[in-house]
Amino acid sequence: MAVDFDAIRKKLDRLSGTNKNRSSTWRPTEGEEHTVRLISFPDNEGQPFKELWFYYNIGKERGLLTPHQFGNPDPIQELINKLREEGSKESYELAKKLYPKMRTYAPVIVRGEEDKGVQIWGFGKMVYQALLGLMLDEDYGDITDPLEGRDIKVVCSKQPGKKWAMTEVRPRGKQSLLSETPAQVKEWMSNIPNMDDLWECKSYDELSKIVNDWLGEGESEYDSGNSSESTNTTSTNKAKTPQGTGSGYSNIDDAFADLMAD
Secondary structure, eight states: OOOHHHHHHHHHHHTTOOOOOTTGGEEETTEEEEEEEEOSSSTTTTTTSEEEEEEEETTTEEEEGGGGGGGOHHHHHHHHHHHHHHHHHHHHHHHHOOOOOEEEEEEEETOHHHHHHOOEEEEOOOHHHHHHHHHHOOOOTTTTOTTOOOOOOEEOOOOOOOOEEEEEEEEEEOOOOOOHHHHHHHHHHHOOOOOOOOOOOOOOOHHHHHHHHTTTTOOOOOOOOOOOOOGGGOOOOOOOSSSSSOOOSSSSSHHGGGGGGG
16 A cells, blocks of 8 residues: 555644644634625535534543544444443433534635635534524525625624623625635635544544543553454443533633644
């Protein structure tokens, strides 16, 4: 088998800290109003945005892609299933801490930052529902269309007494071009960041060790020759509710933005 030099370069970039993950992502600044133009992901089964599921706040890990969303064996999902089967209150509470969370991503052109090209914006369930609602509204339709779509206003603000800042999206009043220059549109549409380059899904064995360490079980014991076999992540006799699982963030977008730090 030939050596995959592209894969080696990506691995080296991750190890040296020179990857461009953060430079290709965007999030709204609290207290400011932004205007952005959303673009649909190509070859995404007709869906404009991408949904990804993460295990969040497991030990020191900021976020872990769930292997089972890609149809791969997943030791953390196995543990969740085992805990639910046990049926005790303690098992149920621990399973809830492990449940994955969905984050949705869209390519965007941020007005005033066009020189940065297409960036990736990650948002939660409420923003996702609002954007899909706009697209189903006959007054707006496909807001991602480069010719007949429209920009949207994005406002991130935190109300007094609220734990999280809230992000609101509102459509601009009229349709507009993604760009007045066809060549610019072509360039942007051809350079949408590849989501596969933003995260690396950890192996079965890596996830097994992470979750076992988090549970205080020590290093996992597994058969490295068969990653689909159960590990001691499914042994919950000694499992205790881990401490220190609070996020420590004032804004949920800040928390998920850290997923890009690796």
